[in-house]
Amino acid sequence: MKYMFLKGLDIMANDLSNRFNQLFDDSDRFFGNFGRSFFSGLSDSFKDMKSDIKENDDSYQxxxxxxxxxKKDIALDxxxxxxxxxxxxxxxxxESDADGNLITSERxxxxxSRQYAFANVEESKISASYQNGVLTVTLPKKAEAISNTHHITID
Structure with missing residues (x-):
């Protein structure tokens, strides 16, 4: 009898647990995209502008x-x-359906915009190209900034 009572409590607990989980599953479907369209417009530039920066002896890229x-929608300063x-x-x-339902949008x-700090750049010689969705900006270093090894004699 005691076993049957405990078994009954176990079944009731499982049933309540399942209903509780189902409640959150249903609400997750309901609230899952709540606010997504509001926050999607607040993307940061780091996410939108992934970049690589290289330094050579005579330039940055x-x-x-x-x-x-x-190309016409890109500005460099x-x-x-x-x-x-x-x-x-x-x-x-x-790509939403006739009712305007869009499950998710990550685009x-x-x-x-994004900013990058550089020292000793020859501003008048900066060049840029744009091909297949990739922007490449080359920033030549000033001649005096290019490191040359100079031996100094001690008197």
Whole structure:
């Protein structure tokens, strides 16, 4: 009898646990995307502008992935030893159904920018190219900044 009573409590506990889990599963479906569209517009530039920076003896090179951005929508500025890359990605047509239901959207659009600090850059010789969604900016170093080993004699 005692075993049957405990077995009954165990079944009731499992049933309550299952109902509780189902409640959260259902609410997760309901609230799962709640706020996603609001927060999706608040993406940071680091996510939108993934980059590599290389340093050679005579220059720096910044390579930035900008998929979906047209060349005309990219602006480059160099002021006070800071390279600023700004870009704008236009909105896109989503793949939602007739009711406008879009399960998830990870593509971002809008304006974004990122800054990189460099020392001893020959501003007038900075060059850039854009091909297949990849921006490459080359920043030559000033001649006096290029390190040359110079032997100094002691008198």
């Amino acid at each position: 910044v390579v930035v992935d900008l998929p979906g951005v047209e 160099f002021k006070d030893n800071v390279l600023t890359i700004s870009a704008k990605r236009d909105s896109f047509s989503d 971002s659009y809008g304006s974004f």
